[in-house]
Amino acid sequence: xxxxxxxxxxxxxxxxxxxxxxxxxxxxxxxxxxxxxxxxxxxxxxxxxxxxxxxxxxxxxxxxxxxxxxxxxxxxxxxxxxxxxxxxxxxxxxxxxxxxxxxxxxxxxxxxxxxxxxxxxxxxxxxxxxxxxxxxxxxxxxxxxxxxxxxxxxxxxxxxxxxxxxxxxxxxxxxxxxxxxxxxxxxxxxxxxxxxxxxxxxxxxxxxxxxxxxxxxxxxxxxxxxxxxxxxxxxxxxxxxxxxxxxxxxxxxxxxxxxxxxxxxxxxxxxxxxxxxxxxxxxxxxxxxxxxxxxxxxxxxxxxxxxxxxxxxxxxxxxxxxxxxxxxxxxxxxxxxxxxxxxxxxxxxxxxxxxxxxxxxxxxxxxxxxxxxxx
Amino acid sequence: xxxxxxxxxxxxxxxxxxxxxxxxxxxxxxxxxxxxxxxxxxxxxxxxxxxxxxxxxxxxxxxxxxxxxxxxxxxxxxxxxxxxxxxxxxxxxxxxxxxxxxxxxxxxxxxxxxxxxxxxxxxxxxxxxxxxxxxxxxxxxxxxxxxxxxxxxxxxxxxxxxxxxxxxxxxxxxxxxxxxxxxxxxxxxxxxxxxxxxxxxxxxxxxxxxxxxxxxxxxxxxxxxxxxxxxxxxxxxxxxxxxxxxxxxxxxxxxxxxxxxxxxxxxxxxxxxxxxxxxxxxxxxxxxxxxxxxxxxxxxxxxxxxxxxxxxxxxxxxxxxxxxxxxxxxxxxxxxxxxxxxxxxxxxxxxxxxxxxxxxxxxxxxxxxxxxxxxxxxxxxxxxxxxxxxxxxxxxxxxxxxxxxxxxxxxxxxxxxxxxxxxxxx
Ligand SMILES: Cc1cc2nc3c(=O)[nH]c(=O)nc-3n(C[C@H](O)[C@H](O)[C@H](O)COP(=O)(O)OP(=O)(O)OC[C@H]3O[C@@H](n4cnc5c(N)ncnc54)[C@H](O)[C@@H]3O)c2cc1C
Numbered sequence: 001x002x003x004x005x006x007x008x009x010x011x012x013x014x015x016x017x018x019x020x021x022x023x024x025x026x027x028x029x030x031x032x033x034x035x036x037x038x039x040x041x042x043x044x045x046x047x048x049x050x051x052x053x054x055x056x057x058x059x060x061x062x063x064x065x066x067x068x069x070x071x072x073x074x075x076x077x078x079x080x081x082x083x084x085x086x087x088x089x090x091x092x093x094x095x096x097x098x099x100x101x102x103x104x105x106x107x108x109x110x111x112x113x114x115x116x117x118x119x120x121x122x123x124x125x126x127x128x129x130x131x132x133x134x135x136x137x138x139x140x141x142x143x144x145x146x147x148x149x150x151x152x153x154x155x156x157x158x159x160x161x162x163x164x165x166x167x168x169x170x171x172x173x174x175x176x177x178x179x180x181x182x183x184x185x186x187x188x189x190x191x192x193x194x195x196x197x198x199x200x201x202x203x204x205x206x207x208x209x210x211x212x213x214x215x216x217x218x219x220x221x222x223x224x225x226x227x228x229x230x231x232x233x234x235x236x237x238x239x240x241x242x243x244x245x246x247x248x249x250x251x252x253x254x255x256x257x258x259x260x261x262x263x264x265x266x267x268x269x270x271x272x273x274x275x276x277x278x279x280x281x282x283x284x285x286x287x288x289x290x291x292x293x294x295x296x297x298x299x300x301x302x303x304x305x306x307x308x309x310x311x312x313x314x315x316x317x318x319x320x321x322x323x324x325x326x327x328x329x330x331x332x333x334x335x336x337x338x339x340x341x342x343x344x345x346x347x348x349x350x351x352x353x354x355x356x357x358x359x360x361x362x363x364x365x366x367x368x369x370x371x372x373x374x375x
Numbered sequence: 376x377x378x379x380x381x382x383x384x385x386x387x388x389x390x391x392x393x394x395x396x397x398x399x400x401x402x403x404x405x406x407x408x409x410x411x412x413x414x415x416x417x418x419x420x421x422x423x424x425x426x427x428x429x430x431x432x433x434x435x436x437x438x439x440x441x442x443x444x445x446x447x448x449x450x451x452x453x454x455x456x457x458x459x460x461x462x463x464x465x466x467x468x469x470x471x472x473x474x475x476x477x478x479x480x481x482x483x484x485x486x487x488x489x490x491x492x493x494x495x496x497x498x499x500x501x502x503x504x505x506x507x508x509x510x511x512x513x514x515x516x517x518x519x520x521x522x523x524x525x526x527x528x529x530x531x532x533x534x535x536x537x538x539x540x541x542x543x544x545x546x547x548x549x550x551x552x553x554x555x556x557x558x559x560x561x562x563x564x565x566x567x568x569x570x571x572x573x574x575x576x577x578x579x580x581x582x583x584x585x586x587x588x589x590x591x592x593x594x595x596x597x598x599x600x601x602x603x604x605x606x607x608x609x610x611x612x613x614x615x616x617x618x619x620x621x622x623x624x625x626x627x628x629x630x631x632x633x634x635x636x637x638x639x640x641x642x643x644x645x646x647x648x649x650x651x652x653x654x655x656x657x658x659x660x661x662x663x664x665x666x667x668x669x670x671x672x673x674x675x676x677x678x679x680x681x682x683x684x685x686x687x688x689x690x691x692x693x694x695x696x697x698x699x700x701x702x703x704x705x706x707x708x709x710x711x712x713x714x715x716x717x718x719x720x721x722x723x724x725x726x727x728x729x730x731x732x733x734x735x736x737x738x739x740x741x742x743x744x745x746x747x748x749x750x751x752x753x754x755x756x757x758x759x760x761x762x763x764x765x766x767x768x769x770x771x772x773x774x775x776x777x778x779x780x781x782x783x784x785x786x787x788x789x790x791x792x793x794x795x796x797x798x799x800x801x
Contacts, residue, residue: 001410001478002403003709004717009406069406249795264798266784269791276790277727284706291406306699358695359688366671366685366694 003287005073012066013073019050020081026336029082033194033339038084039120039158048117053091056228057099061107062115068228072235072290076283079239082339084195086120086155092232093154093225094121097163101174101213101221109210110161110176123163123225124150124201132352134222139166139203141173144211146203154350156186156199163212164203165222174218175208182206193346195339226351227304231293233347234307235286237315238279240340240347244322245275247337252325262325271321278314285310302364309357315344403713410482417475418482424459425490433493438755438763442615446572449496453527456495462525463501470509470521477716481708488661499569500524500531504577507647511594511635520575520596532573534564534597534621535644541566542785544579545588545641549623551580551595553630558582558595560603560626568779570606570619573599578628579644582637592640596632603627613771648781649725659732660705663739666769667697673761674746684746693742700735707731726786726794733776734783740770 005013023043032038047053056071057063064070078087091114098111113119127138127150139148146166156162156179164175177184183204191198213221249272252263262268285307292303319341323330330337348354410418430436430452439445456462465480466472475483495501505524508516523529540547549562560580567576576597583591599606603626608616635643671694674685684690711724743766744751753760754767777783791797 001414001481001709002405002407002713003706004403004406004713006403006405249797253797261798263791264800266788266791266800269795269797269800270784270787272795272797273730273787273790276794277730280710280724280727281703281707281731284710285703287406287710288408288706291408295408302698302702306702309695310699310703355692358692358699361695361698362691365698366674366691369668369671369675 003284003291005069005287009069009073012070013077015050016052016074016077017080019046020077020083024081024083026082029084029195029339032084037155037157038195038197039086039155040084043083044085044120045117047085047087048115052087053117054095054115055091057095057111057115061099061112063111068231068290068294069287071228071232072286075232075235076239076242076286079236079343080243082195082240082243082336082343086122086158088196088229088232088236089122089155089159090114090120092229093123093125094159094161094163096225096228097123097174097212097221100224101217106176106210106212119160120155120158121161121163122154122156122159123165124153124156125165125222126150126152132226132356134165134172134219137165137167137172139164141166141168141175141208144175144208145205146175146177146208147205148203150201150203151198152189153199153201154196156201157188157197161209162201164208165218168214171215172218172222173214174212174221176210176212177203177206177208181209191346193342195343196346227293227301230304230308230351230357231286231289233350234282234289234311237311237344237347238282238286240343241275241279241282241311241315241318244318244337244340245272245279247335248272248275248322248325251329255327255329262327268325271325275318275321278318282307282311282314302361305357305360305364308352309354309361312348312354312357316341316348319344403717408709414478414482417479418486421461421483421486422490424461425486425492428455428459429490429492433491435763437493438765438768440615440755442617446496449493450527450530452493453495453497457526462495462527463505466505466509466521466525470505470517471525477712481712484658485661488658488665491665495527496572497524497527497530499533499577500529500575503533503647503650504531504575506650507577507594507643508596508634510646511643515631516596516634529574530569530572531575531577532567532569532599532619532621533647534567534576534578535647536566537563538565542782544644545592547579547581547592549578549580550584551582551593551628553582554627556630557627558593558630558633560595560597560623560628562623564621564623566609566618566779567606567621568618570599570621571608571616573606575599576621577634577647578623579640582640586638589641591638592644593637594634594640594643595628596634597623597626597628601626601628612774613768659736660701660708663701663704663732663736666743667694667701667739669762670694670697670743670746677747677750679748690742690746693745697735697739697742700731700738704728704731704735726781726789729780730783730786730790733773736773736776740766740773744770 023046032040051064052074054063055066055074059065095114098107102111114121129136139146146164159179162177162179164177166173166175183206185202187200189198189200252268253261255262289303289307292300322337326335329335436445436448453462463471464473464475464483468474501524505521508520535544537547537549551558551560576599578595578597580593580595581591582593603624605622607620609618609620610616675683677684679687708728711728747766750761751766753764755764757764792799
């Protein structure tokens with residue numbers, strides 16, 4: 001029994017940290033955040049070169065064929081760097097849907113170029129009701145024409161194609177739609193997270209390019225995507241928490257008041273200690289969720305919800321403390337902490353917040369009153 | 376082999392002045408939460424022994440208000456386990472243990488909790504004092520004390536805290552004055568768990584009143600039957616007297632009972648405290664999980680607003696939150712144990728564990744009170760109490776969790792100073 005990263009996982013993590021520190025420093029994050037859609041072709045193709053865009057996908061489709069734990073450590077480092085760009089949308093949302101539901105032909109046509117960095121994508125999950133369960137899809141398809149509205153779609157402006165759940169004759173279906181298709185309007189929804197943008201998509205008799213899946217296969221793919229996505233967001237938030245803590249701890253060691261560094265005061269120290277407890281526990285939760293998904297353990301769903309519920313709260317709590325111990329500096333635009341704080345809030349909401357995932361746990365462990373298999 | 380492909384692409388640009396001061400995990404062979412075949416074999420052996428030997432009447436005895444009777448029972452149980460060589464399994468073989476690995480120890484503790492086995496009577500002897508003697512004691516002390524700790528023949532208590540030295544342990548004033556080949560001990564200790572049952576005490580005294588605070592301390596092994604030792608009960612918040620105060624008047628302790636060196640008692644005492652934080656929580660997550668399962672069971676029985684409490688949306692959130700926190704305790708511990716089994720030393724993560732198990736337990740007991748309503752108030756002796764009044768008892772007992780073994784405030788100081796490198800506040 002070993003619960004830690006293997007040597008190769010550690011190498012992947014260290015390399016990713018160096019990569020993003022060098023290729024995507026905070027000055028670059030801020031520049032991209034202020035300009036357009038946050039996508040940078042140069043950075044994206046370097047990420048493709050590293051294999052990051054296909055880390056969990058099979059080698060035959062241009063991926064690295066690695067596992068969920070590798071994905072988690074990579075996301076953790078991207079969270080630390082606050083890496084901009086459509087990674088979450090393209091790889092985590094669209095990529096896992098394609099992998100779970102696509103035929104060999106579809107995978108060759110869409111997943112392979114996605115891994116190679118030639119195509120980018122997103123998935124349009126929510127509608128006006130903002131319901132994360134997939135029973136709530138209202139958008140209708142007639143033939144292969146889609147009409148209706150999707151909202152809160154991440155990084156749609158950087159996408160070449162969009163995966164869209166819709167109802168056809170009362171059945172859930174998943175469609176691949178060209179982002180440039182006529183009748184599709186993509187408008188920004190300015191929102192709190194400046195480094196991962198949201199869009200509203202209106203479909204007016206938009207012709208889909210391909211049917212990805214229908215019925216149970218569509219639902220299964222969406223559920224798998226939601227679990228991998230929640231795990232990935234947990235890992236990403238953990239990386240951001242680590243960075244906020246590092247920034248805050250460095251600051252309180254140097255900022256002086258009453259003739260002493262403010263880090264000497266216990267009211268400040270204990271906030272920092274809490275940040276460490278939150279961060280380390282989030283790391284444990286994220287790694288375990290990744291492991292559980294990889295191994296399909298009996299408690300995999302609960303493990304994902306444990307991670308997502310916990311990191312949703314903890315990411316915000318670390319941000320609160322990180323801002324507080326900075327004093328007025330924490331309230332400035334110039335200080336990076338707020339950028340992480342914004343991401344943590346968006347990640348908290350995405351794919352279900354803590355309340356949503358606690359209810360899911362209640363269904364798994366209170367209603368069934370059976371406990372998950374012990375490791 | 377697939378990894379090789381990745382490693383060829385490994386990135387080599389040096390990090391240009393970027394701070395990489397970051398937590399590091401020691402590499403493991405592979406993340407694998409399954410037991411190895413050897414671990415599995417060990418688990419089966421342990422499980423079989425517990426299945427065959429755990430006394431069936433423990434659930435009744437557990438809430439027996441007669442503390443002495445309960446303690447005799449636990450002592451008998453320890454003796455039985457000792458006969459099967461199942462006590463102190465992680466101790467080296469030459470001292471009566473099995474030289475079990477960290478993981479085997481974890482498995483053992485988990486199996487013990489899963490079997491709902493009673494704890495061993497000699498809690499402090501096994502967990503704190505034995506390991507201290509193993510680390511700092513001489514050969515004569517090891518052969519004199521260790522096997523009797525394992526068998527439960529000699530019960531130990533820990534004489535550290537004093538009325539004016541709690542968190543600031545090094546401020547202690549109980550004095551040990553050298554007189555020929557004896558130290559003469561005078562002073563008072565307090566909050567000593569199992570003082571009333573103890574045959575021996577690990578006592579920290581000041582042997583050099585002139586030297587500065589952390590120097591001049593010495594650890595003595597004191598026979599509790601020595602003339603001049605006076606143990607008085609302290610009734611605690613739960614109404615029981617689990618701990619005591621101990622008065623020492625001209626108690627003569629032979630010099631061969633010094634552990635480590637005279638004047639170097641501080642490092643011996645710190646060694647004891649590291650064990651207190653490090654392994655104390657290991658068995659707890661399984662018993663917490665069991666308590667949560669029991670509470671979930673009860674939540675289907677007790678009502679809230681005319682429906683089972685398990686259907687109340689707010690209580691469901693709270694039960695789920697307890698599940699999350701107990702699960703995280705398990706995961707944090709597994710990460711820590713994996714690290715310890717590689718590095719061999721418990722680090723400051725002991726403070727994270729200590730904060731976690733103690734504060735979680737308090738939050739969980741509050742959730743239990745909310746689920747159980749007035750039933751949660753019933754104490755042992757109340758006919759309608761669930762589980763012999765364990766919930767009312769648990770609610771009060773957990774207040775002590777954030778005080779014993781170093782308060783939550785002290786643990787946060789330790790994290791601030793030793794893990795995060797913040798300046799020392801005092
Ligand atoms: C159930 C139980 C069992 C125990 N068993 C034993 C035993 O077997 N043997 C033994 O020797 N002792 C035992 N103790 C004693 C325990 O170790 C002490 O109670 C504990 O170390 C706190 O010391 P104190 O009670 O003097 O509180 P104090 O140290 O007086 O603390 C009072 C408050 O001040 C805070 N505080 C103190 N110093 C600082 C600081 N530097 N920074 C921030 N806050 C601070 C504390 O956190 C606390 O909130 C036991 C205690 C309990 C509750």
